[in-house]
Amino acid sequence: MLQITGVSRRFGEVTALSEVSLEIRPGEFFALLGPSGCGKTTLLRILAGFESPDSGAVTLDGADLLSLPAHRRPINLMFQSYALFPHMTVAKNVAYGLERERLPRAEIRERVEEVLAKVGLAAMAGRRPQQLSGGQRQRVALARAIVKRPRLLLLDEPLSALDKKVRAEMQLELKRLQHEVGITFVVVTHDQEEAMSLADRIAVFSAGRVEQVDEPVALYERPRTPFVAGFVGASNLFEGAAHDGGLDGGELGVLPGTGDLPEGTPALLSVRPERIRLEDFGVPDGEPSEEPAAETPEEPAEESPEKPVESAESPEPAEESPKEPTAESAESAEPVEDAVPEESAESAEKSLEEPAAESPEKSPEEPVESAEPAEDADPEESAESPEEPAESAEDTDPEEPAEGRGVLRGKVADVSFYGGVSHISVVVPGRPAPVLVATQGATRVRTGSAVALHWAADDGVLVPQ
Amino acid sequence: MTSSTVSGATAGSRSHRSRVIGRLAFLGPGLAYLIVFLLIPLGMVLSYTLFRRGRFGGVVYEATGENFTRLLDPLYLDVVIGSLKLAGLATLIALLVGYPTAYLIAQLPRKWKTIALVAIVLPFWTNFLVRIYAWIVLLSGPGLVNSALVKLGLVDKPLELLYNEGTIVTGLVYSYLPLMVLPLYAAIEKLDPQLREASANLGARPARTFMSVTLPLTLPGIVTGCLFVFVPSFGNFVIPELLGGGRSIMVGNLIRDQFLNARDWPFGATLSLALLAVLIVLLLLQAWSSRRA
Numbered sequence: 001m002l003q004i005t006g007v008s009r010r011f012g013e014v015t016a017l018s019e020v021s022l023e024i025r026p027g028e029f030f031a032l033l034g035p036s037g038c039g040k041t042t043l044l045r046i047l048a049g050f051e052s053p054d055s056g057a058v059t060l061d062g063a064d065l066l067s068l069p070a071h072r073r074p075i076n077l078m079f080q081s082y083a084l085f086p087h088m089t090v091a092k093n094v095a096y097g098l099e100r101e102r103l104p105r106a107e108i109r110e111r112v113e114e115v116l117a118k119v120g121l122a123a124m125a126g127r128r129p130q131q132l133s134g135g136q137r138q139r140v141a142l143a144r145a146i147v148k149r150p151r152l153l154l155l156d157e158p159l160s161a162l163d164k165k166v167r168a169e170m171q172l173e174l175k176r177l178q179h180e181v182g183i184t185f186v187v188v189t190h191d192q193e194e195a196m197s198l199a200d201r202i203a204v205f206s207a208g209r210v211e212q213v214d215e216p217v218a219l220y221e222r223p224r225t226p227f228v229a230g231f232v233g234a235s236n237l238f239e240g241a242a243h244d245g246g247l248d249g250g251e252l253g254v255l256p257g258t259g260d261l262p263e264g265t266p267a268l269l270s271v272r273p274e275r276i277r278l279e280d281f282g283v284p285d286g287e288p289s290e291e292p293a294a295e296t297p298e299e300p301a302e303e304s305p306e307k308p309v310e311s312a313e314s315p316e317p318a319e320e321s322p323k324e325p326t327a328e329s330a331e332s333a334e335p336v337e338d339a340v341p342e343e344s345a346e347s348a349e350k351s352l353e354e355p356a357a358e359s360p361e362k363s364p365e366e367p368v369e370s371a372e373p374a375e376d377a378d379p380e381e382s383a384e385s386p387e388e389p390a391e392s393a394e395d396t397d398p399e400e401p402a403e404g405r406g407v408l409r410g411k412v413a414d415v416s417f418y419g420g421v422s423h424i425s426v427v428v429p430g431r432p433a434p435v436l437v438a439t440q441g442a443t444r445v446r447t448g449s450a451v452a453l454h455w456a457a458d459d460g461v462l463v464p465q
Numbered sequence: 466m467t468s469s470t471v472s473g474a475t476a477g478s479r480s481h482r483s484r485v486i487g488r489l490a491f492l493g494p495g496l497a498y499l500i501v502f503l504l505i506p507l508g509m510v511l512s513y514t515l516f517r518r519g520r521f522g523g524v525v526y527e528a529t530g531e532n533f534t535r536l537l538d539p540l541y542l543d544v545v546i547g548s549l550k551l552a553g554l555a556t557l558i559a560l561l562v563g564y565p566t567a568y569l570i571a572q573l574p575r576k577w578k579t580i581a582l583v584a585i586v587l588p589f590w591t592n593f594l595v596r597i598y599a600w601i602v603l604l605s606g607p608g609l610v611n612s613a614l615v616k617l618g619l620v621d622k623p624l625e626l627l628y629n630e631g632t633i634v635t636g637l638v639y640s641y642l643p644l645m646v647l648p649l650y651a652a653i654e655k656l657d658p659q660l661r662e663a664s665a666n667l668g669a670r671p672a673r674t675f676m677s678v679t680l681p682l683t684l685p686g687i688v689t690g691c692l693f694v695f696v697p698s699f700g701n702f703v704i705p706e707l708l709g710g711g712r713s714i715m716v717g718n719l720i721r722d723q724f725l726n727a728r729d730w731p732f733g734a735t736l737s738l739a740l741l742a743v744l745i746v747l748l749l750l751q752a753w754s755s756r757r758a
Binding site for chain 2: 048049050069070071072075076077079081083084085086087096097100101144148
């Protein structure tokens with residue numbers, strides 16, 4: 001219904017929009033997403049009639065839009081600052097647009113009441129905007145825009161000024177309203193959360209160009225340009241060339257991924273943090289040779305640990321500061337025993353013994369954790385490989401070679417937990433930026449741990465560079 | 466010495482006293498100046514309104530109310546009303562000229578705004594009297610304007626441009642226009658341009674936007690600007706004197722004449738009081754309107 005064709009706009013030396021073409025469908029909730037200064041606001045202002053493009057065409061239902069002055073366009077805009085008239089009451093603000101249509105007074109009153117009820121502000125009709133909270137002001141702005149029943153409603157950063165709680169509410173409300181009134185919504189935002197949560201389709205802008213237009217999920221899972229891969233959601237990007245369905249990452253070797261790029265094309269491989277599985281070898285303890293056995297098929301160590309396992313991993317109860325215990329456990333066989341207070345050492349041993357017994361049976365099915373204790377119990381084994389996994393690796397290696405193979409090896413630089421998700425950054429030799437890994441729930445991976453990272457080919461997306 | 470031995474109990478009151486002294490030190494000079502040179506003379510002038518005139522000026526301290534009854538004499542009332550009219554007209558013209566000017570300046574790019582504002586204030590840097598005399602040179606019989614008109618053949622003989630009420634209004638507008646433009650500029654500049662966009666977006670033509678949004682929201686600036694022009698215009702006596710031909714057409718001249726020519730100080734004081742009363746009412750109106758906005 002809204003057709004934007006080859007629209008360009010320059011401000012002096014700056015190109016705000018460059019040959020932008022988009023089609024927005026009737027009844028759609030569409031988002032223009034991009035960092036500030038990417039041209040999305042310019043496009044919005046062109047649609048509203050506050051700016052004119054240097055070239056290009058915009059049609060609404062087939063009729064030329066650009067020749068209409070702003071006040072004659074069937075398009076309403078909800079301003080980011082709301083732009084409520086401070087000298088008018090809420091009701092007057094909402095009625096303003098209808099008065100311009102010279103509707104009968106009774107009808108105006110009726111429609112104002114109706115729309116205020118719809119946004120839950122019927123009781124506030126007589127107030128001035130200054131007497132309202134941010135969320136209420138926004139509802140007034142929304143009511144004022146939709147009361148005109150426009151063909152198209154533009155929303156400029158509709159949620160950005162609201163605090164988190166009100167945001168979530170308003171988000172639902174916007175969707176509900178859009179459903180109810182059946183108006184096509186176009187929202188402009190730099191906030192991907194806002195765009196992803198609201199829109200049916202999103203156009204990602206960068207430097208005045210449309211990078212990709214897609215549904216939120218597609219945008220996230222199949223970014224088609226490096227910019228989109230980097231901008232939408234957190235992502236690990238690896239540079240290299242397409243190779244045999246994956247990416248030849250040079251120093252990093254061949255990384256699994258999918259994408260139909262010709263062999264050798266320069267490409268980026270995008271891997272989402274939550275798609276990476278992490279294999280924990282614990283903290284190497286002075287002994288640099290973590291390598292050897294590393295192939296333990298650890299499930300992400302973060303997974304909710306079972307009790308016996310926990311105690312096994314770190315000889316001492318969880319209260320202990322994270323680093324020490326792991327260090328101990330690593331060493332446990334050799335020097336640790338001395339270092340650790342007897343009690344804890346004992347308890348460690350005890351706890352180790354139990355799981356150790358189980359471990360052989362469990363190891364195939366269960367997470368690595370069970371394997372680890374086994375090592376701890378046996379001094380010799382741990383001696384072989386600096387860490388617990390070494391041993392289990394030996395055991396399990398033959399059984400699950402493919403799964404256990406880490407694509408990348410590195411060291412945990414930082415672990416943080418928020419939003420119910422653990423965020424782990426792993427420094428991988430040969431890559432300047434750390435690799436980000438996200439896992440549900442609290443993790444047991446410690447800073448300094450040696451880890452292996454792997455992911456399925458489906459989880460890596462090749463993006464042409 | 467003594468201060469170092471002050472006990473803790475008196476320390477509080479001492480610090481309070483020192484705070485008061487500190488404030489007085491800052492306020493003192495200004496306060497003293499205002500009291501000596503404004504309040505006391507004002508009080509004296511106001512007190513004259515209650516007494517009889519002395520024979521050769523001055524005051525005879527005999528209470529009387531006749532100064533106030535004389536104020537209602539049509540002879541003087543007409544002058545007051547005439548002054549109101551002239552000052553009002555000058556204010557209106559200044560508003561009509563000043564608003565578009567201020568609006569335009571507010572839309573300029575930042576650099577040009579500064580230049581335009583300096584240009585607006587520039588006339589204040591030259592002497593007021595010189596500028597008024599310049600008008601006489603311009604408008605007199607053989608002046609620039611008339612000679613140009615005659616040479617262009619638009620008129621046969623020089624026009625009477627000087628010494629009428631129109632000349633006075635011209636002089637008032639000319640002198641006080643900057644005082645109109647500056648507060649208007651401040652008000653318009655402060656106005657969120659998105660409000661105008663919102664109005665257009667809701668279907669209002671530019672004229673409607675101006676009437677419903679821009680004008681009401683810049684009203685405090687309008688009131689302030691009008692006051693800034695009206696107040697000095699209403700009591701002015703230099704401009705009517707020089708451009709109006711020396712007759713007592715405005716209150717300012719009348720007051721001046723009462724003190725200097727007629728030697729009737731009490732009545733001059735009464736006229737001053739009347740002038741002051743009108744201006745105070747206007748100031749209150751302005752305060753009220755700006756608080757409401």
